[in-house]
Amino acid sequence: MKSYFKKNFFLKKKKKINIGDKSMSHRSILYSLINKKIIEIFNLLESNDVIFTINLCKNLSVNIYGPINNYLVINFLKKKNIINKINFIGNSGTTIRLSLSLILNNSFIIGDKSLNKRTMYRVIKPLCLIGYIIQCKKNFFTPIIIFKKNNFGLKYNLINISSQIKSCLILNSINSFIKIYIKEKKNTRDHTERKIINIKNKNNIFIPNDFSSISFIINYLIINKKILILNFNFNKFRIGYFDFLIKCGIKIYFFKKIIINNEHNVKIILLKLKLKNNVIFSNIISRMIDEIPLLLIFLINYKKITKIYGLEELKYKESNRFINMYNNLLLLGIKIIIKKNYLILKGGIFHNNFIFSKNDHRLFMSFYICKKELKISNLENILSSFPNFIFIFNNKKNSFYVYK
Template identity: 30%
Template sequence: MRQVKTIKINLPPDKSISHRVAIFGSVFDGETIVENFSTCEDCLSTLSCLEKLGVKFSLEKSILKIQGKGLYGLEKPNENLDCGNSGTTMRFLTGLLAGQKFDSVLVGDKSLSKRPMERVIKPLSLMNAKIELSENGTAPIKIFGSALKPISYEMPVESAQVKSAIQIASFYSGESKISHKTNFRNHTDLILKEFSKAQKNWKIKIPNDFSSASFWIVFGIANKRNLKISLKNVGLNPTRTAFLKVVKKMGAKIKIKNQKLFGNEPVGDLLISPSKTKNVEIVSELIPNLIDEIPILSILGIFSKGKFSLRNASELRVKEVDRISALTKIFKALELDFQELFDGFEFEPSTNFTQITLPETSDHRIAMSSAILSLLSEGKVEFKNFESAKISYPNFEEEFLKILERNG
C-alpha cells in the first residue's frame, strides 16, 4: 500500500471579492489597503480601467493600495475602457459609470464582445441610466452619465453581477430595493457593511478563491495515488460553497479546520482525501451557487459511479464560451455515452480511454478542468492552452507541474 502524502497547493486570492474591493476603494474617501488582492488578468483589467478614470494605486505582489477619489472624483477617460475578457469588470463598471457627470465607453476582447449585456442594462435603465449597446445586445457599451433614481427591482434571473451593478449605481441614486427568489453570492452585501463603517483608512484582507480550490478538491477526491490535498485560507462563504455540499453528498472526504473570519467573509483550511464517489442529483436550487464549479464537477462525475445528470444550468451557455457545448466536446473525445441538453447534459461515466486529445479552448475553467482530467487519467490525455488559466488563476500551471512531478 502506498504511503499517504499531503501536498499543499497555493491558491490565488478570491477574484470576485477583489473586483468589488477595487471598485469600492476607487470611490472611497481615503486610502484602501487590500491584503491578498488577486493579480489574475480579470482583476488587472478592472484596475486598468480604474486607472484611466484617474484612480491612483500601487500593487506590489498581492498588496493593493488605492487612493480613493470619493464618489464624485472620477475623471472622464481619454479613451475607451478595455475590460479585456472580464464580464465582471464590464458589468460592475456599467453600474459605476451610469451616474457620473461624463460619458464613457466600455469595450472588451472578442469573447467578451459576444456576451449578452441586456440583463444588466434593463435595471440600470429603470434607474434613469442612459446606455446604448450594439444591435446584438453586446459591447461596446456607451454610457451617457445621468442623474439616477432608486428603484424597486425583482430580479428575473439570479445574477450576483447584475445585483452588484445595481448596488454600485445606487451610490449615485440612493438605496434601491432588490428582491430575488434564491440566495446567491453576497460578497457585495458583506463588503458594503465594512465600507459603510470605514473612516479615512479602510483595510481589508481577501480570502483565497473557492472556485480555484474546486479543481484541487476534485483532484484530491479522485486521485488513485494516495495523495491528500491541503488548501489554506479558502473562502467558505455559504453562498459560494454549494459545490462542497454536492461532493460531500457524493462521498467525498473533506475536513475543514481553522475556521475564522476575514472581515465578514468566513474562511477555513481544507484537507481532501481520496474517496469513492457516486453521482447524485444536483437540485436546481443549488445551481446558481455552483455555476462556476460545474465544469470541474462534471470531471469528478466521470470518475464516479452512476449516471451524471445536470439540468437547469442554461446560464453556462453565456459564459466566456458556451460551457455546455465545450464540456460535451470533451465527453465526445472521451467516447462517453452522453446527451447534450439545452440547459445541461447527461452522461454515463467511463474511464476506458488510453490516449486522447482534448479539444482546445479559450475558457479558463474548461482548460483547468481538462488539466485535472489529465492528472486523474491512467491513460494519456493531451490538452492545450494553459495560458487561459491566467484569467483567474495565474499560478495554476506551476501548481499543476508540482502535482505532475508527484504523479509521475
C-alpha cells in the same frame, strides 16, 4: 493559430497556497470608486481580469499603486487627471457588469473578440430603467457607450440568478444616494453586502483564498486519493461543489474556522470519498455553476450514470460551456446526452484526444487534471482567473510537483 499544451500530473505539497478570491478582488478594487480614503488590499489575485478592473479604475482618476506580490494600495484622496474615456476590459465580463453603473458619462467600453459576443442585456436593462442612456451593438453586445446617467430610483425583480447584476445596482445606489429595492428569486452571492458593511470602518482588506480555484486541487486529491490541508473562503453561496462532495460521502475534518473582514474562512483536511448520488438537482447547481466543468470531469472518473439539472446558465459564461463540454467529452469517448437545460452522463471508454478549450479558462483547467494524457488548446486562458495554475501544478523544480 491555436496553441497546445501537453498536461502532466501534479500535486501541491509542503507549500502554502495563496490564491486570492477573484470575485472579492474585483469588488474590493471597485469600492475605491465609492470610498474616499486610502485602502490597502492583501492577497489580491493578480489575474488578467483583475488587472483590467485596476486599469478601469485608473482611467476613472483613481490613484492605484501595484499590484506587487498580491499587494495593492488605492488612494482616492489624491485624484489624477483623466487621460481618456476609452476603457478596454479584455475578456472580463465581471468587470463590465459590476462597474457599468460607476463609469463616467460619455465613456466607451469595449472588450476582446470573445467578450464582444456575450450579451449584456441583463445589466443594461435595469440601468436603463433607472434612467441611463446607453448605446450598444445589436443584441446588447459590446462596445457600449454611456451618454448620460440619471437616477430615478427603482424597484427591481431580479429574475435572473446573478450576483453581479445585484452588485451593480447596489454600488449605483451607494454612489448616487438613490434608493433601489431589489427582490431576488433565489439568494445569490453576498460578497458586496458583506464588504459594504465591513469596509466603512476598515482601511485594510485581506482577501481569502478562492474556493473556485481551490476546487481544482480538491478534485485532483479526491480522484488520486491524496490527503492535503487546505484553507479557503467558506461563503455559503460559493461552496455548492463542496456541499455536493459532502452529500457524496467525502470525509472532511475542520480544524480552523475564523471570520476575516466579515467573510468566513476555514482550514480543512480531506480524507476519503465514496460516491453515492446519481442525480444532481438545480437547487445545488445554482451555487456551483462555475464548477460544472470540474464536476463533469469528477463524475466520469467514477463511471456512473448521472443526471444533472439546471444547466441553462452555462450558456452565458466565457464560452457556451454547455455545448463545449458536451463536444469535448464526446471526443474523449464519453457517452453523454444533452437536453435543453440538463444532461445525462453515461460514462464510457475514456481515451486520449485533443481538447478545444475555446478561450475558456475553466475548460482548460478542468481537463488538465484528468488522469489521461491530453493535449489541450489555449494555455493562455488560465491567465484570466488562475495565473499560477501551471506554476503550482506542473513545476518539477520545487516541492509543488509529485511524480506519478
